[in-house]
Amino acid sequence: MAVVTQHSALSTQHSPGFTLQGCDTSGSMARWGTLHTAHGVVETPVFMPVGTQATVKALAPDDLRDLGAQIILANTYHLYLRPSVETVAALGGLHRFMRWDRPLLTDSGGFQVFSLADRRKLTADGVIFSSHLDGSRHTFTPHTVMRAELLLGADIIMTLDECTPADSDHAYNVAALGRTHRWAAQCLAAFSELRQQRNDWPNPAPMLFGIVQGATFLDLRAESAAALAALDLPGYAIGGLSVGESKEQMHTVLEQTTPLLPASKPRYLMGVGSPEDLFECIARGVDMFDCVLPTRLARNGALLTRQGRIPIKSTRYALADRPIEEGCACYTCRNFSLAYLNHLYRAEELLAYRLNSIHNVYFMVNLAKEIRAALIAGEFATLRAAFLADYKVADRAADAAQRAARIASIQRKA
Numbered sequence: 535m536a537v538v539t540q541h542s543a544l545s546t547q548h549s550p551g552f553t554l555q556g557c558d559t560s561g562s563m564a565r566w567g568t569l570h571t572a573h574g575v576v577e578t579p580v581f582m583p584v585g586t587q588a589t590v591k592a593l594a595p596d597d598l599r600d601l602g603a604q605i606i607l608a609n610t611y612h613l614y615l616r617p618s619v620e621t622v623a624a625l626g627g628l629h630r631f632m633r634w635d636r637p638l639l640t641d642s643g644g645f646q647v648f649s650l651a652d653r654r655k656l657t658a659d660g661v662i663f664s665s666h667l668d669g670s671r672h673t674f675t676p677h678t679v680m681r682a683e684l685l686l687g688a689d690i691i692m693t694l695d696e697c698t699p700a701d702s703d704h705a706y707n708v709a710a711l712g713r714t715h716r717w718a719a720q721c722l723a724a725f726s727e728l729r730q731q732r733n734d735w736p737n738p739a740p741m742l743f744g745i746v747q748g749a750t751f752l753d754l755r756a757e758s759a760a761a762l763a764a765l766d767l768p769g770y771a772i773g774g775l776s777v778g779e780s781k782e783q784m785h786t787v788l789e790q791t792t793p794l795l796p797a798s799k800p801r802y803l804m805g806v807g808s809p810e811d812l813f814e815c816i817a818r819g820v821d822m823f824d825c826v827l828p829t830r831l832a833r834n835g836a837l838l839t840r841q842g843r844i845p846i847k848s849t850r851y852a853l854a855d856r857p858i859e860e861g862c863a864c865y866t867c868r869n870f871s872l873a874y875l876n877h878l879y880r881a882e883e884l885l886a887y888r889l890n891s892i893h894n895v896y897f898m899v900n901l902a903k904e905i906r907a908a909l910i911a912g913e914f915a916t917l918r919a920a921f922l923a924d925y926k927v928a929d930r931a932a933d934a935a936q937r938a939a940r941i942a943s944i945q946r947k948a
């Protein structure tokens with residue numbers, strides 16, 4: 535109740551939108567700010583846990599509040615197919631349906647639909663696809679996607695875009711980018727039109743973000759940033775990264791793209807990242823992140839620490855009477871030993887998934903907060919160097935396998 539009161543007070547003071555509060559002075563492009571939404575304030579840089587099916591896997595809303603999550607994601611494609619956006623709207627919208635009173639973001643479903651390579655067909659207006667659940671046919675257009683996202687009622691909603699494969703050529707990306715830009719303008723028109731038609735959408739003040747595409751072609755990224763900036767949207771995402779390109783390519787795209795986006799608007803890097811990605815991409819001007827990594831790793835028994843990932847099933851932890859990480863303030867580390875977590879995981883007990891997920895999600899959410907605090911204190915460069923010196927990055931092959939699994943899971947059930 536206290537949270538609701540606080541959010542109401544804040545939302546009457548600020549209309550939805552971003553305030554850039556400061557920039558790193560030690561030579562990076564990092565910055566910090568606050569994003570005001572109808573359901574409260576998000577302090578950036580921020581890591582957003584992913585709740586594909588209107589639930590962050592294995593975690594209840596109370597777990598997410600306790601570990602300090604400010605904003606979470608849900609996936610329009612999945613909720614559109616099941617239970618349907620009309621069902622969610624009839625039950626009061628996504629916030630009420632899933633009992634989450636803080637900010638929410640929904641994607642447009644474009645990423646999922648375009649991942650269904652053999653199940654979708656482009657048309658002049660949008661894309662026809664068959665459901666991975668039952669094969670039924672559906673059409674996503676800018677209008678149907680805006681309607682679906684308004685019915686869900688998230689605070690931040692995304693335009694329909696085409697996320698191209700990492701190996702697609704320049705000519706294909708030129709054509710895809712034309713669609714993405716046309717759809718962004720059509721989404722903005724549909725967003726305004728639908729909100730004028732009725733005033734009882736679940737969310738009183740949603741914000742529409744556009745998505746910059748262009749694969750690893752810097753000329754196309756520049757063209758995309760300019761085309762979307764011209765629409766004067768309240769925020770911009772950078773999509774089509776972490777889909778198979780190298781980290782170096784991702785960093786180059788970010789370095790070239792973020793300076794072309796309006797400094798006064800938040801920048802959201804979709805589907806990224808790992809702990810090291812947070813540092814590297816914040817240093818290149820990114821404010822918001824989402825990734826299934828912490829929850830997926832947790833379910834696979836990989837726990838995040840300042841030194842790197844540890845495999846909880848290893849017999850080396852069978853008698854370890856200490857937390858995952860000394861000093862970690864999460865519920866799991868405050869209460870349970872590595873030995874107990876090792877036992878739960880080996881016994882395939884359901885509690886293993888919850889306790890592992892609490893720690894991993896806390897790790898990412900808290901790391902973004904730590905980076906924000908360091909930026910404000912003028913110590914970002916120091917923290918970045920110290921963290922990256924200690925943190926052992928998971929090997930490339932493991933990372934590539936995870937990315938492939940992320941894309942494959944969309945076609946199963948995520």
Ligand SMILES: [Zn+2]
Nearest residue numbers: 862864867893
């Ligand atoms: Zn912990």
